[in-house]
Amino acid sequence: MLIKSLDFFDFKTYAHFGISARERNVLVGPNNIGKSTALDALRITFDVLRFARRRTPELKDQEGDGVCPTYMVPPTVIQTDLRYCVHNFDESPARIHIKIANGSVLKMKIPPDGDVECWLVSNMRVQRSASHLKKAFPLDIVVVPTLSPLEQNEELVTEVTAERNRFGRLASRSFRTFWYRQEDSEFEALADLVELGWPGVRIQKPELERADGKTIVRMYFREGSKVREVQWAGFGFQVWMQTMMHLRNAGKDSVLVLDEPDVYLHPDLQHRLLKIVSHRVGQFFIATHSTEIINDVDPGDVLVLRPGARSAKRIKNEDDFSTVYDAIGSSENAQFARLARTRKVLYVEGKDARLLGKIGKLAGGSEFLSDSSVTLMKTDGFANWTRVSTSAWVFKQFFEFEVKVASLFDRDYRTEAEVQEFVHELKGSDVLCFVLPFKEIENLLLVPEAIKKVVSKHARRQLPANWQARVEEIYEASLEGLKDQTSSNIVINSVQQEMKRKPSSNMHSVYTLALEEFRRNWEQPEFRRTRVGGKAAFSSIAKAVQDEFSVNLTETRVVDEMTIADISAAVRNIFQSLESFFRD
Structure with a gap:
């Protein structure tokens, strides 16, 4: 109710x-x-x-x-x-x-x-x-209490004390104790929720440890091959766990009360939390x-x-x-002044107009995205599509001028079916919509030959004989280092979509099939290049290049060394269509 x-x-x-x-x-x-x-x-x-x-x-x-x-x-x-x-x-x-x-x-x-x-x-x-x-x-109210860091050494308390603390400001003091006393199935349900926000991170049921004559409750989590106690995790992770603790009992008849989650969670987790809550x-x-x-x-x-x-x-x-x-205290509406002049808007994820402009020029042969004739406005992914789809109507009704509106969304870790469904939903609006055929715009920078050219051009000392092979190794190692994270996100999303489509399916079987499909696809270089996190991969490559060759590998330098052959036909078509749309 x-x-x-x-x-x-x-x-x-x-x-x-x-x-x-x-x-x-x-x-x-x-x-x-x-x-x-x-x-x-x-x-x-x-x-x-x-x-x-x-x-x-x-x-x-x-x-x-x-x-x-x-x-x-x-x-x-x-x-x-x-x-x-x-x-x-x-x-x-x-x-x-x-x-x-x-x-x-x-x-x-x-x-x-x-x-x-x-x-x-x-x-x-x-x-x-x-x-x-x-x-x-x-009325079923679910209150997430004021949250704080977990105790460094949490002493085992009685069940009565843990229950009394559960909904108040002392909840963090007996978090491990509460879960130590719960059934394994209940704890696994919590672990599943936690992993939705932190793919690849799995919490383990608390265990007891004797220290200095006291009974201490420990809770560990596994991330890849590393196992650590949750006290060594960041505050954001500890807050996420505690939030999921209260959400696990919430259902469609529940009313959730949550005070300023943005204090503890970075933007990506805020979006994930809102999605789960919704x-x-x-x-x-x-x-x-x-x-x-x-x-x-x-x-x-x-x-x-x-x-x-x-x-x-x-x-x-x-x-x-x-x-x-x-x-x-936000100034996010400042771009409306430019919009009144250009009357053209492209919704994108992220704010790197310079990178988009350079890619657009390379792919379409025009500077239409870098000459301020089109206003770039940030949207926060697929979840914000309703505002994008109605924005042309809003500008007409409330600003009283016609605005050409297009959108360019990241694919993120979504399935092909999700992408097609999303594009189909936006077809009936006044917005020209495209979805990038890779995780995010930075994936376009993952071009080994262009990276080699940057190293060769900007190296200040003589490069070793095997430097090109080393660049290839750095490139492959950086992508391989993101395999587990990429796998977790793609597989989890695939499982969620399949269970939504067929709720009666066996989740374990669906998960196994999705994981096997990912492993097969991972053997393909193009799949690795397009599906890993582009920002994370480029950052890793840039750091390794700096450490080994003392070369500052920047986005601009890489784009400057790319050729149109490095841009797929699908991406060229997107930018050429955008240019034509805004020019007509």
Whole structure:
């Protein structure tokens, strides 16, 4: 059951504030405006429901609502400090009202000290039974608590302590202990979720170790041939694990509450998290400052919290994004000024206009991408295609001028079927759409002969007799070093797509077939060159060339040494079609 509305009265920073909820709710606004306040109301509701659903209510006459099942909830079971919940530290109680899709409303009265009084207003016949609240108010809230690094040496604690800490700020202190006590199947489900964000990394079930007379709980993870304790992983990985711990119990009837995941996760993981959350839960409330997350959802999913306002405002059109970016300190809307002049826009992944311009000139014989006649705007991959597909209409309706819109997406690790389906979906829009036939634009730089020319031209000392063979070895070693990562991403994505297409398939069999297919394909040089991460591969090659030959291998230098023969016919056709589209 989903939330329809959320209202506060005399709660924290708000004398009165309301949110009309949808399935996706991304809360944005300046610091200290009250984004976390809205989530605190949901956290309190989560704790109240956990307590009240196990109790028999008292039937009490509530002014204006009649006789209602009423519960008194002690502040000790609520993770939020209720002493600071009352607006301006007044004596009168704060109030929270939450309405769900079936029309039922849970009302809470929170005094500065004392028990929280909550009652249910519902169309169902009032009953004095412990099961009534669950039937009349079937709201499943999943709260990701405030996260912190795991303990360096986590001592084994009792099951009661681990359970008590699970949903609060102390959750990280007993993370390993909690999972040590879980069934193997439960832990493997967590490991699967963790691996979605960190392909090729597999966590192992915690184990006990005796040290200095204490029982320490260790949890290890394997990455390739390396096995390490999770304390040696970065904070981002530790946060990802803890987030997945709470997501594992969420389903399509769940409401997720997540506060500023961008603080801990880099942009790529933010996108992955949003994708997992969107597919897994029925509704979410996320507070954020991240333009990555804002750009990854539809405009109507974004709620702007403004000083002095009594309700959150949803973005209705692209114009409203300037308000959002101003509020969170972003200048991503600055390109609109150039767009008004060029009236041509190419959506791309990444921001390297110089590289695109050079590749475009090499492939199409024109400088149409490097002479500022086309505005390059960043999009965040396939997930953002709805905004791209409607952008021509948006520019016409809200900027009142015609704009030619094209898009060039990275293939990433997607299957051929996914690519074809995506292109087909965009055919009905006003946008010319292409998908690169390789992982990303940097894969075009993986040309051994061009790299050799750069080394030969820019070497400051005499090269050894076998230098060309060494360049080939560096090239092959760099690609081979990305084999496991590439395999994990391609195979996992293939399995996900096949299971989505045929849910009854045997996952192990699907995985085995996908892995065998990858191993066969990996023997082909062109497959390796086009499917590895281009950025990572080029960076690895450049570092090795610098170390061995003292040559600075840059993208520009490599492109300058490439010929049109190094550009496949498919890529040449893409750039020539783009040039023709923007010229006509």
